[in-house]
Amino acid sequence: MMRIPAKVNQAAAATVMALATLLTLAVLIFIVVFILEKGLPILSRTFLFSVPRDMGKAGGIFPTILATIILPLLAIALALPLGVGTAIYLTEYTRESRLTRIIRFGNDCLAGIPSIIFGLFGFLFFVTLLEMGWSLLSGGLTLALMILPTIIRTSEEAIKSVPTSYREVSFSLGATRWRTIQRVVLPNALPGILTGVMLGIGRSIGETAALIFTAGSSLRLPQSLFDSSRTMSVHFYILAREGLSTENAYGTAAVLILSVLSVNAVAYYLMHRYMKKNA
């Protein structure tokens, strides 16, 4: 067999990796540009701030923007304490054992379940059994269950990455375990936990399948958490599938993409500032 000279080998590897990166970037840019090109011309103050008329064929998308803000926030508000609590328990209060491995395995399985299954469960459990109906609350609870495994996993990794020496020092200064968690472990795990939160928010904003059956698809402005409302993703899905209005679908998609990008940008900025302050 002919040997490939090391230099050629190196150059080839570098080129392949560079191409892979370029391709990834190109796909991202293509999607964003494509959607924005079709959607941006639709955007106007009326489109953003008025209620839809005629099933969404005309009018704006204000209620769906509102639902897209409320549902992920509700999901995070429910999943964050539960998830971080679980992560703290698994890392700080238990020793590695068969039980923790089973819990972790179960959690990873939960993370892999398709969102439509969460939607079905939410429909049967929250909407029907608990009689919450199609509502923001049902939707938020369902989303919370859906993102919980991710929050637990990322929080756990973040907590584990806090150096043991910090805990040791804290204990040696007479701090209790809980004080140590409050004062040393959580602050230092925060950037990692926030990563999980951002992943969760991102998934919630884009979620359709889990919400159609739980939050419903009402176009009215929700008055309380017990009202049904559709998010931008669901709105987009219905507009496109029913062939109601391709223009408004693209307009909605453009707002959706811009909000996801800005959420990520803000999170990125906050995380950097936080890490700089603590470096």
Add this chain to the structure above:
Amino acid sequence: MATRNKIEIQRLNLYYGAFHALHDISMDILDRHITALIGPSGCGKSTLVRSLNRMNDLISGSRVTGSVRVDGEDIYAAKADVEKVRKKVGMVFQRPNPFPLSIFDNVAYGLRVAGVKNKSMLQDKVEQSLRAAWLWDSLKDQLHLSALTLPLDQQQRLCIARLLIIEPEVILMDEPCSALDPIATAKIEELILELKKNYCIVIVTHNMQQAARVSDYSGYMLLGDLIEYDDTKKIFTHPADQRTEEYITGRYG
């Protein structure tokens, strides 16, 4: 002032799972003196010093028999309050390990976790502790800076200040200079000699010159046994045990 035993260790055995790390150790440690523990790596000197404030509790599978009395109270008794023990018997670690916080917040840590919120009290105590660790004059204008920006020897003295603020009575030092250069080591040693006036100090060291320079009493450990424990001068000039002599003359270690 008459000195008295601050710590009395009686027939202390420590196990990590099946591994018998400390064998039947008995020793008395005098208040306001410096006691050094020397010996080759793995001899158990760090384990012994960590059993004096129950830091070994944090290692899963560790088990203790015998007793360690501080001021006559057994810290391994069922009713002993671990947090209280650790406040009384403080510890300085091998590597300087400030928290990634400001200098002020590092020093104030011990008081804050104890629930002190009064600002002027925190400020006074932080100043006192930094003075006692000889850091106040050089750092008083930069208390808000991250502690991680300090040079290593200042970091280590900061760790000492962070300990002093909780007013311990015993200071355990686990090779406090091993990460430092000779000049920084000299500064820390000078500080240790100053602290001796008010505290009972136990120092683990790899460095025999250091033990000879700073300590009043020395214990030589080998494979989990306390071979010899005596006046430092005697240990380094006329050791009673042949194994001690072989170690201090550099035949192994």
